[in-house]
Amino acid sequence: xxxxxxxxxxxxxxxxxxxxxxxxxxxxxxxxxxxxxxxxxxxxxxxxxxxxxxxxxxxxxxxxxxxxxxxxxxxxxxxxxxxxxxxxxxxxxxxxxxxxxxxxxxxxxxxxxxxxxxxxxx
Numbered sequence: 227x228x229x230x231x232x233x234x235x236x237x238x239x240x241x242x243x244x245x246x247x248x249x250x251x252x253x254x255x256x257x258x259x260x261x262x263x264x265x266x267x268x269x270x271x272x273x274x275x276x277x278x279x280x281x282x283x284x285x286x287x288x289x290x291x292x293x294x295x296x297x298x299x300x301x302x303x304x305x306x307x308x309x310x311x312x313x314x315x316x317x318x319x320x321x322x323x324x325x326x327x328x329x330x331x332x333x334x335x336x337x338x339x340x341x342x343x344x345x346x347x348x
Contacts, residue, residue: 268312273347275313279304279320280327280337287331294328316346 279301286292286300301324305317320327323344330340341347 269348271310271312272316273341275316276320276341276344276346277337279317280331280340283320283324283327284331284337287328294324297328298324319344319346 282300282304283297286297287294298321301317301321305314305321308314308317327340327344330343335343338347
């Protein structure tokens with residue numbers, strides 16, 4: 227087979243792949259390639275993540291003596307980096323209710339109690 231025919235066949239094979247429609251039906255979550263957690267685990271993921279974020283807020287309020295505006299920026303940054311849908315939902319809820327969370331921390335509630343009051347732990 228001469229080189230011309232080999233190139234012609236190679237080009238035909240290449241263009242048959244390029245022109246074929248891409249099958250993306252296997253991607254359920256269009257934003258990431260990671261599967262969502264099993265529904266049985268979502269509540270525990272939300273609860274644990276809520277407690278982690280509340281502890282960050284608590285440390286920054288008490289130890290770093292930061293303003294609520296500075297803490298909101300940190301929380302927004304964390305939210306923007308999350309891939310997991312349940313964690314994003316928790317993060318955005320905490321960001322919305324950060325003033326209330328601050329008042330609960332000042333009132334002496336621990337992170338677990340705060341997350342229960344917010345409905346993120348059951």
